[in-house]
Amino acid sequence: MLLTTADRLELPAGRLVRCIPTPPGPPGGARVIDVVADAPPSFNQVNHALAAGATGGWLCLTLTLPEPLDRPSFAAACAALMARHEVLRTTTSFRDGAPVTLSFGDEFDWEIVESDCEGPLADRRRQLRTLVDDATHTVDGPKICFAAIDTGERSTVVIALDHGLTDAVSMAVLGRDVVQLYAAARDHDRAVLPPVGSFLDACRAEAATGGPDAAAAAAAGPDLAAETAGEGFADWHAFFDRNQGGLPRFPLPDAARAGSGPAAIDLRTVLTADRTATLDRFARDRGARLPACLLAVCASAAHAQGLADEFGTLLPVGTRSRDEWREAVGWFVSNGPVELAAGEPLDRLLVRAQQQVERAQRLATLPLSDVLASYARGFAHEGDVGMISYVDYRRVPGHELHERHAVTQASPDAPTTDVQLWWVRDDSGLALRARLPDTAQARSIVGGWLDEVERTLRALTE
Template identity: 35%
Template sequence: MRVTTADRFAPAPGIFVEYRPESGPGEPSPVPPSFNQAVHLAGGGNIWLAAVFDVPGPVDHARLAAAYRALITRHGTLRSSFAPGPVRLRHPVPAVMHRLPGVPVAALPALLDERCGAFGHPSYLLGVIDRPDVATVLCAFDHAHVDGYSIALVIDDLRRLYSGETLPPTGDFVDHCAEQARLAVAPDDPRLRGWRSFFGPGGVRPPEFPLDLGVAPGETAPQSVELRMLLDGAGAERFDEWCRELGARPFAGALAALAHATHACGGPDRLRLVFPMHTRHDERWRAALGWFTTNVPVEIPALPDPAAATREAATAVRAAIALGTLPLGAVLPHLGGLALRRGDIFMVSWIDYRTLPGAAHHDAIGARHISAVGRADDAQFWFSRTDSGLALRIRHPDTATAGATIARLTDQLAEALTGRTRLLTRT
């Protein structure tokens, strides 16, 4: 799976054909938006995620339209929408998928932003770039309906549906939202101590990236993206093994290296951040599309010894995962609510795409995860582990200061990770 952004996506010429589900007005639902959805809807930004993969061309339009209708039938979140309020609406399975006149690929950026708004239904774009030899299936969804894991699910579902498979029913993310809304946290729950210890009194102020990015609180800039392959396939395997020998997962090892790199660039000796953690603990949600994540705080020490740093990071991540068993939305009332200074949150994500459904086919079908481009006021990091190695995508403000800072940090991080792989070869 290649993870990139809309401004880096340059498909071969072709005609984009859209499939539009026929949908009448939705019925109001008693299920409120999830915490993530509510924050997203309040932000008002145009944030979407796209799934892209190739099939032999020319495409069979009838089969692909049927596959898209089956995808909507299978996943309840695609039959829901939001009206201002926000109010959740529920929609029936579409009776018809309309095929719209094709448009040149050059029209895609505007079409993506138009179709994938947070409000209205459908808040997604379903289609294909048709060509005689290789057709490119492209579908994008407002972030309220999908997370990174969901993009791999979409690709696998559509690949199988297009080939004629019948998929079994799966859980409905709206049901998950209903369950989350009923959760309550007792004031004396011992897990709250960890949250209070991290944030202190006065509400939850998310950590901010500690190096200068050239934007003050309250300011934003156009986003820029740094894409870097940090370790090739063999190097990533050595890094994984080195972490295992220390009793750590590779994510913890990567966080330890990031804390070291940030400190080497003039940052603090302890790196405070949040990371997204999935909430697909019940088997019902394993194959369901939705935003099944919560955010968890962690503090990683920047120790000079790589082995000690990785062990400490592993301990910190395990403790943070325990905190994540309390959903953030249920925790906030006990901590005084959110106290935001910036629109973005300094976060570090890790996805091992090799473990997700359909991973064995990703290279053969050119699977890609593409994110929208917008404005930024903080740094956000996404590690991607694939058979090709360990890659990193960093979203940050497009300022001269941020560009220099992120480039230097990424160099330091790549050097730290490579150094750890050499430690394994000497043991």
């Protein structure tokens, strides 16, 4: 699985084919869009909708089919995706100031629109980016883009969604689904896909129990759940206190945060599959898992570079706590805090990092809206949020298709004021995408830090 950005996508020249779903409406009349009253939007969805601009805010996946595009089969696959995943037929909006989930219904009219996608690669990228921006910001229907570029010999499929509908794992699930649904439609067969749940059920659970995974915690008993939540709120509030009432920021001078354009991107292939397995064993032998090992090495490298004695960040945590959500599409992610004494010996730091990962997973189950609302000092964080993400795509449905179909995930190119890391493990090994302010000072500081991280990881696997 390659992670990149829209301005770095490899796109062929060819015929651009788009499948557009439109909710049917009465002739000459307005479409009826229903409010899903029992499934209010999640905390992530509300924040995303509040921050939405005229462009960006989407996730995109591309994959290659080794054949010319069969238009009817592609349209059938897109329609089947919409039918399979309820969240694709919804959007987040506001009614009288309150966030609501809107449903476009279950039936859609489908239109196939074609145009040329020619010229220099930069022009093709710009054409696709404009198409995705328009599709994911529409107010007339689902905020999705189903498209393909047909070269006459092969086809590059493009699926893009408003981020409020999806997360990185969900994009990979959609890639698996569309490959199988397209093949089934082309061969006049029926795709064999596992049963799937709905993200709207996760929204219902969050609204009913107070957090994305709070139902599981409540099963342990109301008294224990209340005690755990109280301690968790206090932990979150103490974390805010240690960061001036907000969230930790990567140690950059203020002047280094103010880039004049889109974020700088640092893409690295860090370890082979064999070396990644060696690193995994190294961590396990010392009581940690690979995500904790990566956090520990990041903290240690920050100390070695003279950047920080205390290293804090956010850790995205998956919330697919029910079996039926494993195959579902939606934003199944919360966040938990991580704090490490960066100068400790690595063996001790590994144990501490594992403890921090487990703490982050526990605190991520709490309703962040209530965590923030109950913070007496008042939450105050300016700029973007720094974080370190880890996804093991070997555990994601359809991972065996990634290399064969050149599956790639891309996000928009947009400015940032902080540093975000995405660690990716797949069948080829360990890779990294870093996003940072596009200033000379930030590129120098973050580049040196990541060089130290990479050197350390390679040394641990020799």
